Amino acid sequence: MHSFYNFVSGPLAWVAFILFFGGSIYRIVSMLKLVAEKERFIFSYMSWRYSLRSIIHWIIPFATVNWRRQPVLTVVTFAFHLCLLATPIFLLSHVVLWDEAFSISWWTLPDAVADIMTIIVILGAVYFLVRRVTQPEVKFVTSVSDFVILAIVAAPFITGFLAYHQWLSYPLVMCLHVLAGDIMLAAIPFTRLSHMLFSPFTRAYMGSEFGKVRHARDW
Amino acid sequence: MKTVTLIALSLSIAIVLAFTAAWSQDDMTVVDNAAFNNPQRTPSVFVHDEHNETAGIDDCAECHHVYEGGKRVEDESSEGQSCSECHDLQGSGNQPSLIKAFHANCKGCHQEQGKGPIMCGECHIK
16 A cells, blocks of 8 residues: 555656646636637737736625625635635645655644534535536436545545545545545646636636626626 | 652652653654644554564664764663753754654655655554
8 A cells, every 4th residue: 555655655646746737827828829810819908907806806705796696605715716726735734745855934823723624625516516416407417527626635635634634445535535635636737627727728718808808797 | 668669659659650651662653743742633543562573673783873073873862861852853963853753764765665654644643
């Protein structure tokens, strides 16, 4: 089990991070190249002011009409995404590993808080799963890949939760946790999880078109 | 006279007890984590004598090392000291923080030897 742990947390983690950063740069650069090739006129109305105005409205809960129309979804999605991003970055045991490997460290969450944030992510994933299955308008645009990426995102948190509490077979759960994290990182640029990279661009484009062309709000 | 005997006796008992506690590690089952203000994990499982017997460690300085000017001093050991006397919570320069020193000493050796626990929860058992 230790050699498997060393493999998933060593060479495979390098592969995952290279795919994550390299893939992210590649996806963003090829998207910008495609725009420059096919719809160059977009740049004529892209505006920092309208871009940021749109992004700021949409990253604040209840600051848009659509956020207010679906209060439960709004609360869940903000809690989910915040915990999803912050927990792995500020988790003590992760920072300890960064420190051991590269002598870099930063502020960390108390474990008890990280534990609750992990539960929030897992419950959020369950909410999105139920929503995909039960809401007709969501079901209509759902394909198998949506369930797969939901599983990819939930897996590191479920295994992390089990590993932290040392439930089930700890060494196996720990290895699966690292493996799940590697898979998620590598999947971000190449699946719909890439909305992590593209959402600011999408928002900037919408904001600019609404602001500068249609002279309307997009929130 | 009775009082003198009583004082002498209790003093010698106290001295024997103090040395037993300091020099015998028979009863040591976890690493002392008293230096941490708000420890997030359980103290690391470590049965001193059993570990060293299994690992075949005779030299105290194997773990209880002494560093001077960034270099390990041969033939000197520090088993009378607490780890936290040198390794503070923050660490500075070449001096690893207490957490990092513990991890490097235990996990580092386990990785080198290919033996012993290396995953968080194998030592910090709930």
